[in-house]
Amino acid sequence: MSTLRYLTVSALTKYIKRKFDADPHLSGVLIKGEISNLKQPSSGHVYFTLKDQKTRISAVMFSSAAGSLKFKPENGMEVMLQADVSVFESSGQYQLYVKKMEPDGIGALYLAYEQLKEKLQNEGLFDQSKKRSLPPYPEHIGVITSPSGAVIKDIMTTAQRRYPIASIRLYPCSVQGENAVPSIIKALQTASEDSSLDLLIIGRGGGSIEELWAFNDEQVARAIASFPVPVISAVGHETDVTIADFAADLRAPTPTAAAEIAVPHIEEVRERIMSLQIRAGRAVTQQLQYKKQQLKKQADSIVFRRPGKLIEPHAQLLDRLNERLYRESAMIVQKAEIKRERIHERLIRLNPGSQIERKKNSLERLIDRLENTAAKKVNSDRQRFIQAAASLEALSPLKIMNRGYSLVFNESNELIKSSNQVKNGDKIKVSLQTADLICSVEEKLERDQNGEN
Known part of the structure; x- marks a missing residue:
């Protein structure tokens, strides 16, 4: 029984790639189409898809070939390529490995020129x-x-x-x-x-x-x-x-x-220099003439012919100013002297010694008044106290009891003012001047308003 041999995906892909690489018709293929899905990473490689109206194919242009491009590829650009057709083993897809690229319908150098011109x-x-x-x-x-x-x-x-x-x-x-x-x-x-x-x-x-x-x-x-x-x-x-x-x-x-x-041109420079020299000479001559006229005008003026005339008004004004200065200075000094005398008089009046003496006299007078007032107040209050004490003594129950009167209290220590407050047999307390008597009510003898039994 025969044994079946199975290929791996990698082995099959490598076999197909070798077939592509060995085919002379797939090397240096001239092909044209439109660029899409363009990618240009920092590595310098160029990745894109080349397409026409019916199909598309992936393409790559490595940096070694892309560095010789005279123009910048863009999406939508029609280009003509020289490329090898091979298989990318990792994905198993065939793609173009571009060696050369030219724009279709316009020179690469002219396109690069226009692109750089627009950029700058x-x-x-x-x-x-x-x-x-x-x-x-x-x-x-x-x-x-x-x-x-x-x-x-x-x-x-x-x-x-x-x-x-x-x-x-x-x-x-x-x-x-x-x-x-x-x-x-x-x-x-x-x-x-x-x-x-x-x-x-x-x-x-x-x-x-x-x-x-x-x-x-x-x-x-x-x-x-x-x-x-x-x-x-x-x-x-x-x-x-x-x-x-x-x-x-x-x-x-x-x-x-x-x-x-x-x-x-040197001749133009010489002509210009000569022209400038002539203009400078004329300008200097005109300036000299003008200055001479000004000098003559100044020399003929009254200032130079009679300089005293120019000084006299100022001298007179100076004299007036000097006189005014002397007068106003004297007034200022006089006012200052009067002010000084007033300040001196005020200083004498406000001398601290005089102030202290006056305040001391005033204090002594106030002390005398205070002592007199206090003595009078004490005497007045003493007399009022004596009178109040006499009145209090006259109204004191002890004073009345000294004359033979006494105070009677019930068992609740309440002052008995009426016979109605006691009844026969109640205990009462009779307060004399020198002692208290505890008694018992044996009988009540009522009196009329005239004091008769």
């Missing part, structure tokens, strides 16, 4: 408000270009012919090829360290868009825009427009035109 323009790098004016009479001009090309010769010839007193300093660089961008940036950095520069010209001769491409680089554009002195861009011919032209402060159609823009 939106940032404000090309704003006219940031453009600087060129110095009218530059002494030191820097030039960034190839040392072997005709550009430097044209610029030096034109500058020396028009303005020989200006010095030209070359900062050599490569203007095309793979090393052009870093070479141009290095030349810009070197030139920026020269504090004596008044102006910079950067440029090269004409050529194709590929040959001029170094001047469409973003780093070059930013370095030009941030350069410390004004920059003239002179790249290619008049019809060639690069990103560097927009980043510079001024664009010249050719390198020769850049030199003509950078420096004035």
Whole structure:
């Protein structure tokens, strides 16, 4: 009995992948379609889906290939690809491994140019408000270009012919090829360290868009825009427009035109200097004539002819002021003396010794009055006390009892005022002056109102 062999999923996927990789028709396939689901992580790889009206396929472009792109892929963009068709083992799906990519219907370089131009323009790098004016009479001009090309010769010839007193300093660089961008940036950095520069010209001769491409680089554009002195861009011919032209402060159609823009003509400068000399001479002459007229006018004035006339009114006023000052000073002194005397008199009146003596006399009088009043009060109160004591003694029951009267109380120690308060056999207490008697009622003998039994 034969044994069945089962493949694992991984083994089957690897087998299919080897079939794909071994098929020459699936290597270097030229294919076009629309980009969708575009993803560009920090790794530099590009992941997207390539689709047409009927189907779609996953695609990846690794950073090694994506770094050579001249444009920025976007969703919805129609592109033409050269890719290998293979299987991604982890998911078991076939996909495109892109080696090259071009926009469909428009050149990659032109698209990249337009994209970078729009980006920098939106940032404000090309704003006219940031453009600087060129110095009218530059002494030191820097030039960034190839040392072997005709550009430097044209610029030096034109500058020396028009303005020989200006010095030209070359900062050599490569203007095309793979090393052009870093070479141009290095030349810009070197030139920026020269504090004596008044102006910079950067440029090269004409050529194709590929040959001029170094001047469409973003780093070059930013370095030009941030350069410390004004920059003239002179790249290619008049019809060639690069990103560097927009980043510079001024664009010249050719390198020769850049030199003509950078420096004035020496004859024009001489004519201007002569014109200024003539104008200055005229201005000095007019100013001298005016000052002479002013001097003559002042010399003929009464101030210089009769200076005493100018002083006399002030002298008279000074005398009046002196007299007024003396008079008012005397009045102030007199008022001060009167005030001093008044204060002295007041001080005498308010002398503490006098005040104390007066207060002492007043205190003695008050003490005498207090003693007299107190004595009178004591005597008055003593007399009132004696009278009250006499009245109290006269009304005292003891006084009455001393005359033979007594007080009678019942068993409840209540004063008996009427015979109705007792009855036969009750115990009573008879209070005499010197003793109390306990008695018993044996009989009541009633009296009438006249006191008879």
